[in-house]
Amino acid sequence: MPNLNKIFERHRTAALAEPKPVEWQCVKMMEEAGELAAELLIDSEHKAVHKSPGADGVKGEVADVIQVAMCIFYNIGGTTEEFEEIFEQKLLKWEKCIRARKERLQKIVEKKRLTFYNNGALWKIIKILKLSTRQKNHGIKT
Numbered sequence: 001m002p003n004l005n006k007i008f009e010r011h012r013t014a015a016l017a018e019p020k021p022v023e024w025q026c027v028k029m030m031e032e033a034g035e036l037a038a039e040l041l042i043d044s045e046h047k048a049v050h051k052s053p054g055a056d057g058v059k060g061e062v063a064d065v066i067q068v069a070m071c072i073f074y075n076i077g078g079t080t081e082e083f084e085e086i087f088e089q090k091l092l093k094w095e096k097c098i099r100a101r102k103e104r105l106q107k108i109v110e111k112k113r114l115t116f117y118n119n120g121a122l123w124k125i126i127k128i129l130k131l132s133t134r135q136k137n138h139g140i141k142t
Helices: 004-017 022-043 057-075 080-111 119-137
Strands: none
Touching (some): 004 057
């Protein structure tokens, strides 16, 4: 299996050979994002879309979005080294946000004297807390 740097460099070569302008690539990315959203809805428990799953599935659509985004990045003059640096900074920022969000949610859980189980259970607890607050504010009895 090729390493990620080799894949990025192959992608850079292909992206720079792409004759379509960046504006077209942005439109293409929106199209791919729409296909990803449709696949997620098809795959979800809500079954909001009355379509059959595509051949690529959710993972394939994620790869398509990433591929077009990388094409845009390279076509505006980005390099693989720049991407690694920028991506590292974005990842650090995201990890910081995740930690802060968990801390805020933990304080809410502790305040309500609930036990912190896991992310899934925590989000369900938060939904319940929001619902009960809404009901209390509107005089609805549970």
